[in-house]
Amino acid sequence: MSERKRSGRSVPSKSSGTGSAPGVSAENSDGGYNAGMAVFSYIIGGIIVWSLIGWGLDNLWGTRWIVLAGALLGAAGGFYLSHMHGLTSHRNTAGKSGAGDDSGPSADRNTNAK
Structure with missing residues (x-):
């Protein structure tokens, strides 16, 4: 009998989620x-x-x-795959924004009109 059936609880799957590369967790x-x-x-593989x-x-x-x-085609293909899997996009960490970031609405939900 498997470990999952004996303990009565479900074991989370190790799937990578939708749209991400293999080995990169969705969490x-x-x-x-x-x-x-x-x-x-x-x-390198490319x-x-x-x-x-x-x-x-x-x-x-x-x-x-x-x-x-x-070799050049393989490098370009590797960059392309990395980009398509969303591995090369710039992501801000929670709570941190760049200095002088005026791209979104202000704290009072108004536009950036001055």
């Missing part, structure tokens, strides 16, 4: 270390995979430049 929306590792793995594809095409066609194009 911790600031990302942090996991988001950084996801960005790193997307970029470079490695597309460089190997370029290396194979170079050997097949007798060229020497496709491996470099593959």
Whole structure:
């Protein structure tokens, strides 16, 4: 019998939530270390995979430049995936705003008209 059935309580699933990268929990929306590792793995993984594809095409066609194009394509693809998963967006932490931030309504809910 599984541990969940014996204890009578539900065990939270380890799903990553909607729209986030694998390994980045939905509860911790600031990302942090996991988001950084996801960005790193997307970029390095893209470079490695597309460089190997370029290396194979170079050997097949007798060229020497496709491996470099593959590495650049892999890096761009890694940045693209990171951006699409929301890992590279700027997020303010709760209660902290940048100095001179006049982008929202004032405390009395009026617009920023002066």
